[in-house]
Amino acid sequence: MRACARVATESAPGPGGRPRTRISGLRSQAPLMLFTTRAKEGEPSVAHRGVPARVSVAAGAAGPIGGDELRLEVEVGPGSVLVLSEVSPSLLLPGREGRVSTTRVRISVATGGTLVWLPEPLVAARGCDHLNEVRVDLADDAALLMREEVVLGRHGETGGRVRLSTRVRRSGRALLCQDLELGTGAGRTPVVAHGHRAVGSVLVADPLWCAQEARSRPRTRLLSGDAVVTPLPQGAALISALCQDNASLRDTLRSGLAALGPPWTPRPVPPPP
Amino acid sequence: MTARAALLLFADGRLPAGGYAHSGGLEESVRTGRVRDAQSLESFLEGRARTVGLVLAAFAARSCRAARDPDPLPELEVLDAELDARTPSPAQRETSRQLGRQLHRLLTGMAHHPLLERLPRAPHQPLVLGAACGLYGLRPLDAALAALHESVTGPAVAAVRLMSIDPFRTHAALARIAPSLDRLAERALEHCDGSPHDMPAAAAPLLDVVAEVHATRSERLFAS
Structure with a gap:
């Protein structure tokens, strides 16, 4: 199965002259279904960057299954704020003849723009072979929060192979480049994941950290277990965690965000209207 | 000095460039119990070669090729930023720059070369290693192999001091992973051209x- 979905946002005048984010493009293609939504989980307080639009991705079918090629394009226009979430975890399944499934995500965040991307975990079923490729281009003063979570195997199952390839640039300059292989090869060694079944990270790029003095920027913080918050050059921080299950992974990543402080500390989920 | 003699010199663990003070994360991995015997050590070394080793090899090879350009500095600057982006641990970035500074000082003491004098103050170690290989007439493949060799021999030698293991067994492990070092060096070579942004980032x-945890320890045998 091949599919390409796209979401684009722009800044438009809202009530009282305050700019709000308008969705200027929304294209779904089965199984990648996009729709506007309300806040799903505790988000950072991005209100100072603008009134956000919220879009959620729903998988209209099981998978990705080996052989599937999915593509998601995200364009955050100047000054707009997009919170992109996902309805449920993706279950990565093997296809015929051991074919690879791929998900390619292309993201651009224009000047003054903000993207908070909170996808649900990739759950690697036995025998799967999946490549998740993410390419992000940030404008000079764009802000980004991006989460990645992988769970190796369902309950009691040995997970298949997952590769996460991430390239993030700010103004064309490399900010974070990581190719993480899990489930096979180096993934099982004591340097990558060893016996951990849930591996994840959150990247936060805040243009304010570029400008601030060294002491106001994020500092290295050891979290519980095998998890750490580390400052990256160019005003960014990476929360990296290896845990035994997805619940503790999510908790650990949230504690990392809490360690970064406002505005990145997740706020409680607003009650339903 | 001939090129072959230079390669032996650069790949020698006795090179006074500070490498012997580092365990490449092995000390803390032994402390956590993830490495505790010959088998887990071999797995550690293999994992290190396939991740850090591959990345360092690709950057050393490309720096070696760049060192022969009329003006290699702009490319070396890009490579330096790209390697920063592949090193999320500040402790590891610091180690790499410290080792780069020490190797750079050693090389400038060995012979006068205009490129070495124009390098930034504390470049990442594989960039200096690669540039030195280029200046001494070595090929990018040599630079890649030297970087890979160093990425595993340092921790293997440190293992003898960190755990009760027979040095013959650590070197038997190195011999078993040697063929994979050759393959990884070939892979590293594929990235001497093209966009540096697409270079390996394993x-x-x-x-x-463990690099960050180790940096907080007051009692430690190795600096990293």
Whole structure:
């Protein structure tokens, strides 16, 4: 199965002259279904960057299954704020003849723009072979929060192979480049994941950290277990965690965000209207 | 000095460039119990070669090729930023720059060369290693192999001091993974051209975590 979905946002005048984010493009293609939504989980307080639009991705079918090629394009226009979430975890399944499934995500965040991307975990079923490729281009003063979570195997199952390839640039300059292989090869060694079944990270790029003095920027913080918050050059921080299950992974990543402080500390989920 | 003699010199663990003070994350991995015997050590070394080793090899090879350009500095600057982006652990970035500074000082003491004098103050170690290989007439493949060799021999030698293991067994492990070093060096070579942004970025998240934990230890045998 091949599919390409796209979401684009722009800044438009809202009530009282305050700019709000308008969705200027929304294209779904089965199984990648996009729709506007309300806040799903505790988000950072991005209100100072603008009134956000919220879009959620729903998988209209099981998978990705080996052989599937999915593509998601995200364009955050100047000054707009997009919170992109996902309805449920993706279950990565093997296809015929051991074919690879791929998900390619292309993201651009224009000047003054903000993207908070909170996808649900990739759950690697036995025998799967999946490549998740993410390419992000940030404008000079764009802000980004991006989460990645992988769970190796369902309950009691040995997970298949997952590769996460991430390239993030700010103004064309490399900010974070990581190719993480899990489930096979180096993934099982004591340097990558060893016996951990849930591996994840959150990247936060805040243009304010570029400008601030060294002491106001994020500092290295050891979290519980095998998890750490580390400052990256160019005003960014990476929360990296290896845990035994997805619940503790999510908790650990949230504690990392809490360690970064406002505005990145997740706020409680607003009650339903 | 002939090129072959230079390669032996650069790949020698006795090179006074500070490498012997580092265990490449092994000390903390032994402390956590993830490495505790010959088998887990071999797995550690293999994982290190396939992640950190591949990345360092690709950057050393490309720096070696760049060193022969009329003006290699702009490319070396890009490579330096790209390697920063592949090193999320600040402790590891610091180690790499410290080792780069020490190797750079050693090389400038060995012979006068205009490129070495124009390098930034504390470049990442594989960039200096690669540039030195280029200046001494070595090929990018040599630079890649030297970087890979160093990425595993340092921790293997440190293992003898960190755990009760027979040095013959650590070197038997090195001999078993040697063929994979050759393959990884060939892979590293594929990235001497093209966009530096697409260069290998094989991640080792547990090494990143142990590097940060190790940096907080007051009692330690090795600097990293």
